[in-house]
Amino acid sequence: MSDILTIKNLRVEGRPPGGTYVPIVKGVSLNxxxxxxxxxxxxxxxxxxxxxxxxxxxxxxxxxxxxxxxxLNGRDIMKLSPHDRHALRGNEVSYVAQSAAASFxxxxxxxxxxxxxxxxxxxxxxxxLTATAVDLYRKLDLPNPDTVGNKFPHQVSGGQLQRLxxxxxxxxxxxxxxxxxxxxxxxxxxxxxxxxxxxxxxxDQGTAAIYVTHDLAVVAQVADRILVLxxxxxxxxxxxxxxxxxxxxxxxxxLMAAVRPAPHLVDHVDASAxxxxxxxxxxxxxxxxxxxILSDVSVDVPAASVVGVIGESGCGKSTLARVVxxxxxxxxxxxxxxxxxxxxxxxxxxxxxxxxxxxxxxxxDTALNPRQRIGDILGRPLExxxxxxxxxxxxxxxxxxxxxxxxxxFASRFPGELSGGQKQRINLARALAxxxxxxxxxEVTSALDTVVAAGVIDLLKTLKDKLGVxxxxxxxxxxxxxxxxxxxxxLYAGRVVEKGPSKAVFSPPFHPYTKLLLSxxxxxxxxxxEGVADTGEAKAASAGSVVIGAKGCPFSNRCTHVIxxxxxxxxPPLRVLSDGLEIACHLPTGELPDRGL
Amino acid sequence: MHRIILTRLAQGVLTLLLASxxxxxxxxxxxxxxxxxxxxxxxxxxxxxxxxxxxxxxRPAIVRYFDWLGGMVQGDLGTSLATKRPVADMIESRxxxxxxxxxxxxxxxxxxxxxxxxxxxxxxxxxxDKTLAMTTLALIAVPEFFIGLIxxxxxxxELKWLSASANTxxxxxxxxxxxxxxLPVATLSxxxxxxxxxxxxxxVINIFTSPYMEMAALKGLPKRRxxxxxxxxxxxxxxxxxIALNLSYMVSGVIIVETVFGVPGLTRxxxxxxxxxxxxxxxxxxxxxxxxxxxxxxxADVLSIMxxxxxxxxx
Ligand SMILES: Nc1ncnc2c1ncn2[C@@H]1O[C@H](COP(=O)(O)OP(=O)(O)OP(=O)(O)O)[C@@H](O)[C@H]1O
Ligand code: SF4
Ligand SMILES: [Mg+2]
Numbered sequence: 001m002s003d004i005l006t007i008k009n010l011r012v013e014g015r016p017p018g019g020t021y022v023p024i025v026k027g028v029s030l031n032x033x034x035x036x037x038x039x040x041x042x043x044x045x046x047x048x049x050x051x052x053x054x055x056x057x058x059x060x061x062x063x064x065x066x067x068x069x070x071x072l073n074g075r076d077i078m079k080l081s082p083h084d085r086h087a088l089r090g091n092e093v094s095y096v097a098q099s100a101a102a103s104f105x106x107x108x109x110x111x112x113x114x115x116x117x118x119x120x121x122x123x124x125x126x127x128x129l130t131a132t133a134v135d136l137y138r139k140l141d142l143p144n145p146d147t148v149g150n151k152f153p154h155q156v157s158g159g160q161l162q163r164l165x166x167x168x169x170x171x172x173x174x175x176x177x178x179x180x181x182x183x184x185x186x187x188x189x190x191x192x193x194x195x196x197x198x199x200x201x202x203x204d205q206g207t208a209a210i211y212v213t214h215d216l217a218v219v220a221q222v223a224d225r226i227l228v229l230x231x232x233x234x235x236x237x238x239x240x241x242x243x244x245x246x247x248x249x250x251x252x253x254x255l256m257a258a259v260r261p262a263p264h265l266v267d268h269v270d271a272s273a274x275x276x277x278x279x280x281x282x283x284x285x286x287x288x289x290x291x292x293i294l295s296d297v298s299v300d301v302p303a304a305s306v307v308g309v310i311g312e313s314g315c316g317k318s319t320l321a322r323v324v325x326x327x328x329x330x331x332x333x334x335x336x337x338x339x340x341x342x343x344x345x346x347x348x349x350x351x352x353x354x355x356x357x358x359x360x361x362x363x364x365d366t367a368l369n370p371r372q373r374i375g376d377i378l379g380r381p382l383e384x385x386x387x388x389x390x391x392x393x394x395x396x397x398x399x400x401x402x403x404x405x406x407x408x409x410f411a412s413r414f415p416g417e418l419s420g421g422q423k424q425r426i427n428l429a430r431a432l433a434x435x436x437x438x439x440x441x442x443e444v445t446s447a448l449d450t451v452v453a454a455g456v457i458d459l460l461k462t463l464k465d466k467l468g469v470x471x472x473x474x475x476x477x478x479x480x481x482x483x484x485x486x487x488x489x490x491l492y493a494g495r496v497v498e499k500g501p502s503k504a505v506f507s508p509p510f511h512p513y514t515k516l517l518l519s520x521x522x523x524x525x526x527x528x529x530e531g532v533a534d535t536g537e538a539k540a541a542s543a544g545s546v547v548i549g550a551k552g553c554p555f556s557n558r559c560t561h562v563i564x565x566x567x568x569x570x571x572p573p574l575r576v577l578s579d580g581l582e583i584a585c586h587l588p589t590g591e592l593p594d595r596g597l
Numbered sequence: 598m599h600r601i602i603l604t605r606l607a608q609g610v611l612t613l614l615l616a617s618x619x620x621x622x623x624x625x626x627x628x629x630x631x632x633x634x635x636x637x638x639x640x641x642x643x644x645x646x647x648x649x650x651x652x653x654x655x656r657p658a659i660v661r662y663f664d665w666l667g668g669m670v671q672g673d674l675g676t677s678l679a680t681k682r683p684v685a686d687m688i689e690s691r692x693x694x695x696x697x698x699x700x701x702x703x704x705x706x707x708x709x710x711x712x713x714x715x716x717x718x719x720x721x722x723x724x725x726d727k728t729l730a731m732t733t734l735a736l737i738a739v740p741e742f743f744i745g746l747i748x749x750x751x752x753x754x755e756l757k758w759l760s761a762s763a764n765t766x767x768x769x770x771x772x773x774x775x776x777x778x779x780l781p782v783a784t785l786s787x788x789x790x791x792x793x794x795x796x797x798x799x800x801v802i803n804i805f806t807s808p809y810m811e812m813a814a815l816k817g818l819p820k821r822r823x824x825x826x827x828x829x830x831x832x833x834x835x836x837x838x839x840i841a842l843n844l845s846y847m848v849s850g851v852i853i854v855e856t857v858f859g860v861p862g863l864t865r866x867x868x869x870x871x872x873x874x875x876x877x878x879x880x881x882x883x884x885x886x887x888x889x890x891x892x893x894x895x896x897a898d899v900l901s902i903m904x905x906x907x908x909x910x911x912x
Pocket of ligand 2: 511512513553554555556557559560561562563567572584585586587
């Protein structure tokens with residue numbers, strides 16, 4: 001067989017700062033043939049990235065490849081001199097990282113970075129290589145292929161940059177391509193274009209590829225074979241269809257079970273009898289400096305219920321949470337917390353108001369002070385809000401830890417000694433220390449892998465039932481929101497385009513944007529990608545980009561239903577359809593998109 | 598970009614103006630005036646009145662302030678009330694002492710702190726890094742005048758290697774000059790060295806551990822190319838900013854060091870001015886210190902904008 005890459009019994013060790021080497025990858029073997037895509041899946045910390053980097057003979061600082069053979073194009077690269085090994089990278093094998101925004105050097109023009117590797121390895125002169133790169137840009141459907149190379153990374157959008165990174169990886173005509181979570185940081189709508197681009201280019205060039213991801217629906221679209229990893233060991237390996245539909249190993253089955261069904265297929269929570277709202281945000285307009293992000297947004301969060309807020313990156317989801325919490329002042333409108341008007345700025349809010357409304361952020365890591373023990377992190381809000389000291393404080397810390405399913409002994413640990421999911425539990429416990437009526441959860445599960453995220457969601461549910469706390473749950477993961485929220489608000493470019501009970505929002509009739517979002521969520525069905533990428537909706541959506549502060553309907557530059565003359569001049573107001581569902585669209589109710597999911 | 602610089606310059610001028618008003622007001626409020634200071638204890642009421650009349654001190658404060666401001670705007674620093682000499686001349690003869698001190702300290706501390714910062718960044722977590730971290734932390738915690746006094750006690754008083762007074766004479770040879778200046782220059786360098794080194798270290802580490810450096814390494818580029826082509830352009834902006842900020846910090850350092858070591862520089866002039874209530878002299882010295890401080894801060898901002906592609910090439 002024409003294997004491009006064969007790895008035999010790979011061992012990699014890592015050393016935590018100041019510690020001794022411990023095994024990270026414990027004897028993994030794999031092979032990838034020409035034109036084949038092998039997916040590595042597994043939870044975070046299972047060694048996916050470490051293995052894929054090792055196939056270039058590379059180990060991150062603090063790690064070392066301690067054993068095994070890595071055969072690339074018929075040579076064991078561990079036996080090569082460092083110089084010869086360097087010569088392979090960016091030449092025979094190249095790498096696409098998770099975040100293009102972070103992986104492009106901000107100080108250099110894009111084009112220069114794209115052709116840097118082949119130029120350095122002597123594959124041609126700058127002019128020829130640039131011409132090849134422009135061809136690649138064109139193939140990747142990038143706007144302005146002739147000039148995009150002259151731009152700096154910050155001058156193009158995230159989705160475009162991710163495709164430019166694909167061009168950067170392909171520019172040297174590699175035999176092996178390594179893709180490390182290349183679409184995880186993208187919105188579902190952007191993900192489609194990028195996935196399609198990767199797939200086409202791999203097919204056209206007959207490249208072998210290793211695709212690292214934790215999103216099984218994405219795997220179903222791109223992979224030929226799947227290798228399941230756990231704790232640095234191989235659990236199971238097989239063709240995509242077999243792993244997805246007939247997993248043999250217990251662990252693979254848990255992974256499959258953690259996959260949530262498509263949002264419109266979920267059993268929705270039945271909206272309970274109307275409760276008094278704990279958060280009532282009326283006609284909020286807010287922004288940063290001269291920039292207005294949110295305009296005329298109204299959202300209610302009833303007591304002991306979950307309101308999901310969805311929308312693409314940059315649509316103002318976090319801004320909404322920050323405005324409610326008083327971290328970003330509102331310009332117009334009013335916020336009532338538990339029936340009382342709250343001051344716009346957190347500084348002016350009395351302790352009782354602060355206590356009622358707590359916020360938990362996406363980045364579990366950065367939100368916790370690394371120099372404080374968990375006991376102190378939880379103890380401080382207990383003291384501040386509940387006046388607990390000494391013994392009582394200590395007891396309550398223990399109770400909080402148990403509440404979030406962590407052992408009491410964690411009180412003496414530092415945040416650095418916890419995993420991502422555990423840190424997020426601590427963040428939740430800290431919010432709970434105030435005994436709040438409502439918690440604003442801003443992408444609390446986005447940085448976690450599926451299994452761990454599912455655990456956090458279950459915990460949120462339990463806490464809601466036990467304590468009667470309400471959530472404003474912000475996420476770009478529609479499936480999670482669909483399964484968890486009682487009501488859903490869809491934001492687009494800082495405006496509410498649709499809101500209502502989950503069930504009504506996720507079933508027809510849809511707002512055209514909601515429809516686009518829903519049809520962009522990857523499905524486990526193989527071949528789904530090709531079908532969806534060819535629809536007029538997907539094409540129209542990828543042609544335009546989000547415009548904040550548009551005069552008419554903000555979605556009009558990407559909408560296939562656009563009524564010219566009306567949609568681009570008059571902003572559609574929210575209008576009430578049946579059963580509490582509200583939609584902001586000029587289309588008559590009968591013409592709103594309904595089928596096709 | 599031009600707009601930013603212009604607004605910042607305007608803000609700077611406004612700040613200086615405000616400072617001049619405050620200084621003028623404060624000197625007015627202090628008991629006594631220049632006439633009393635000149636005549637001393639043996640004054641008579643008539644003599645005082647005549648002198649005040651002569652110096653124009655009887656005019657309302659507002660008039661005298663705008664008088665001074667009018668001259669200032671035309672580049673005239675005015676005449677010292679106490680010595681009757683043009684302030685510009687008095688400053689010129691002292692400026693060199695201050696400038697020499699600051700320039701020497703900058704020439705030593707900037708390259709040294711960049712080199713040390715880079716060194717500990719390259720060996721982050723190693724023994725060199727840890728030792729430097731401890732030392733610099735200790736240095737930051739100790740105020741300048743204390744460092745100065747310790748150095749003086751050890752090297753001038755006990756060991757008698759160096760001179761405790763920084764008063765140089767025109768006939769001094771190189772070694773005599775060096776002996777006189779070593780301690781004040783060292784003290785001033787210490788004041789900024791630690792801070793500059795730590796900031797250099799952290800910005801370089803930040804860059805080395807960034808995903809784009811890993812990406813560049815995965816293109817198979819050699820280390821030298823990584824550092825020069827990928828790290829340096831990004832390190833430039835933070836490092837230049839660090840330098841400019843620390844040089845501006847030196848302005849206050851210079852005042853302290855000159856006082857401790859008795860350097861006959863601008864500070865001495867300023868102190869003399871305050872003792873004699875010689876407003877034009879005080880104002881001129883304060884304006885110079887203020888302007889240098891503001892300009893260096895502005896320079897820091899401009900440099901960081903120029904070295905940042907996000908700001909140089911907006912969307
Ligand atoms: N501090 C800030 N200063 C200026 N602009 C900001 C600031 N914070 C956010 N923005 C801008 O406000 C807009 C909305 O940001 P927000 O963080 O609310 O979006 P989001 O929907 O939460 O996106 P994501 O899914 O990426 O978190 C974006 O265009 C963003 O660039
Ligand atoms: S208002 Fe017009 S442009 Fe906006 S979503 Fe409806 S049909 Fe599309
Ligand atoms: Mg956000």
